[in-house]
Amino acid sequence: MLEHPIQPHRVVYADRGYDSEPHRRTLRSRGTQPVIAERRTGHGSGLGKHRWVVERTHAWLHSFRRLRTRFERRADVHEAFLKLGCSLVCWDIFRRIEPPF
Template sequence: MGIRPLIARLGTGHGSGPGKNRWVVEAAFALLRWFCRLRIRREIRADTHQAFLTLGCAIICWRRLRKQC
């Protein structure tokens, strides 16, 4: 398919593409791991897990907005 693995040197840009803003997603996952109930899914029902996930995202957003004000 013409895809070559290429590791960028330290301190150089990686260009553009789908991995350009990957750190945003990784940081969000790391912040959600602060909540113990979201580390390991213990709930049987998916809607309960979704509720805790939404609550965790809301708390993260609230903390970020509180720091800016």
């Protein structure tokens, strides 16, 4: 069994809302390169090239009613539905990519 099965992120992309030195310092201390759009600068930082992946995933997950509007009071129940939704999204992608047996 691996001691650390989850590999640390090498790069983290973030929008202007996370532009602060404490955020950058924390990421660097963990060996992660922060790529954060700076506040009070023009658009065109290039983060949109990576952000669409996150936005697309959120759109897929919002196709499930229980994830679009949170009805559960308990976080563990909501997390279970979130994991189920992620599993169904991955299954759908796999089903479309993989040729039939």
